[in-house]
Amino acid sequence: xxxVLDDLLGWWRGGDGAAALATVVRTSGGSPRPxxxxxxxxxxASAVGGISGGCVESAVYDLARETxxxxxxxxxxxxxxxxxxxxxxxxxxxxLDVFVERVNSTTFPELPLLAATVAxxxxxxxxxxxxxxxELLGRHLLVTADGVVGGxxxxxxxxxxxxxxxxxxxxxxxxxxxxxxxDFFIASWAPSPRLVVLGSAHGAAALAELGRFMGRHxxxxxPRPLFATAKRFPGAHEVVVGWxxxxxxxxADAGRLGPRDAVCVxxxxxxxxxxxxxxxxxxxxxxxxxxxxxxxxEQLRRDLLAEGADPxxxxxxxxxxxxxxxxxxxxxxxxxxxxxxxxxxRGGSAQPLHTVRGAIHRTVPxxxxxxxxxxxxxxxxxxxxxx
Numbered sequence: 001x002x003x004v005l006d007d008l009l010g011w012w013r014g015g016d017g018a019a020a021l022a023t024v025v026r027t028s029g030g031s032p033r034p035x036x037x038x039x040x041x042x043x044x045a046s047a048v049g050g051i052s053g054g055c056v057e058s059a060v061y062d063l064a065r066e067t068x069x070x071x072x073x074x075x076x077x078x079x080x081x082x083x084x085x086x087x088x089x090x091x092x093x094x095x096l097d098v099f100v101e102r103v104n105s106t107t108f109p110e111l112p113l114l115a116a117t118v119a120x121x122x123x124x125x126x127x128x129x130x131x132x133x134x135e136l137l138g139r140h141l142l143v144t145a146d147g148v149v150g151g152x153x154x155x156x157x158x159x160x161x162x163x164x165x166x167x168x169x170x171x172x173x174x175x176x177x178x179x180x181x182x183d184f185f186i187a188s189w190a191p192s193p194r195l196v197v198l199g200s201a202h203g204a205a206a207l208a209e210l211g212r213f214m215g216r217h218x219x220x221x222x223p224r225p226l227f228a229t230a231k232r233f234p235g236a237h238e239v240v241v242g243w244x245x246x247x248x249x250x251x252a253d254a255g256r257l258g259p260r261d262a263v264c265v266x267x268x269x270x271x272x273x274x275x276x277x278x279x280x281x282x283x284x285x286x287x288x289x290x291x292x293x294x295x296x297x298e299q300l301r302r303d304l305l306a307e308g309a310d311p312x313x314x315x316x317x318x319x320x321x322x323x324x325x326x327x328x329x330x331x332x333x334x335x336x337x338x339x340x341x342x343x344x345x346r347g348g349s350a351q352p353l354h355t356v357r358g359a360i361h362r363t364v365p366x367x368x369x370x371x372x373x374x375x376x377x378x379x380x381x382x383x384x385x386x387x
Contacts, residue, residue, distance in 0.1 A: 017043030131183030209235035
């Protein structure tokens with residue numbers, strides 16, 4: 001749901017009629033999108049998000065319109081059905097179970113609290129009753145590490161669900177579970193993984209835009225106030241004026257950089273790159289890339305070794321940064337970096353699919369890391385630092 005949260009909240013606050021939310025709560029076989037993928041349909045009949053590769057979107061849209069109109073939650077099941085020419089089938093195979101619910105201030109009163117929790121980058125699990133013979137169908141709980149923070153599921157069931165949701169939240173896993181004879185879909189949302197771009201050189205703005213499109217929380221850091229501005233980096237969530245090594249050290253000490261996050265060094269200057277890398281090489285990052293020519297990379301390694309860097313950790317750097325796509329401009333370079341980042345995080349081969357055997361869509365744990373978020377306009381902050 002996170003990818004459609006902004007639109008849902010706008011419709012919820014607008015009071016112009018009910019919206020509907022369709023969520024994938026179970027999958028089996030091949031599936032281009034994981035559980036938790038969502039489509040929302042507004043009171044104006046517009047649609048955002050998606051729950052498959054496109055093969056069942058129209059049927060889900062119709063279910064959503066029906067649900068918005070009559071308020072009755074329902075589940076649609078879609079699978080490969082080659083024998084029925086009139087059925088909505090999935091040519092890629094597998095099965096999807098899609099839960100559809102009405103969304104307004106009556107059916108989902110917790111929605112503003114959910115949006116605020118996500119905006120504060122607090123991990124949260126959203127529990128939705130997707131199968132029940134009673135009035136609990138469609139009700140929600142919001143659970144953080146501190147326990148239940150909102151919702152209308154009562155009593156012992158509330159306690160049991162909070163415990164189960166807390167377990168899944170710790171592992172960033174989403175699942176449909178059965179408790180007391182009812183089915184609940186628990187979507188665990190960790191804060192979006194980060195992309196920290198160090199340096200405001202040519203190409204950094206395109207990488208910030210792409211990182212945001214990929215669903216990452218993007219920070220650009222550069223010590224020069226003239227270049228580190230919100231206007232130059234509209235794709236960044238925050239632009240920090242400060243020395244990159246100071247920034248990385250402070251973020252690491254505050255626990256805001258971890259194994260889901262990526263750092264890209266685009267400074268082109270040893271005086272900023274070397275101190276930043278001496279910090280970054282000791283962080284548990286998913287990806288660390290450094291821009292520069294092969295000659296400059298050789299010099300960079302010599303500089304790092306001279307500063308006492310462990311030779312064993314230098315191979316952690318993707319240097320030069322990016323895949324060999326033949327990129328010629330900043331946008332194409334950003335794509336080459338983004339592609340290498342995806343391959344590093346997902347364990348991909350970075351080879352053309354037509355040369356690789358096996359499943360196209362890999363089986364990965366479902367959760368918020370796999371969900372692309374809608375961009376939110378504006379910059380989080382501009383911070384002044386050392387001159």
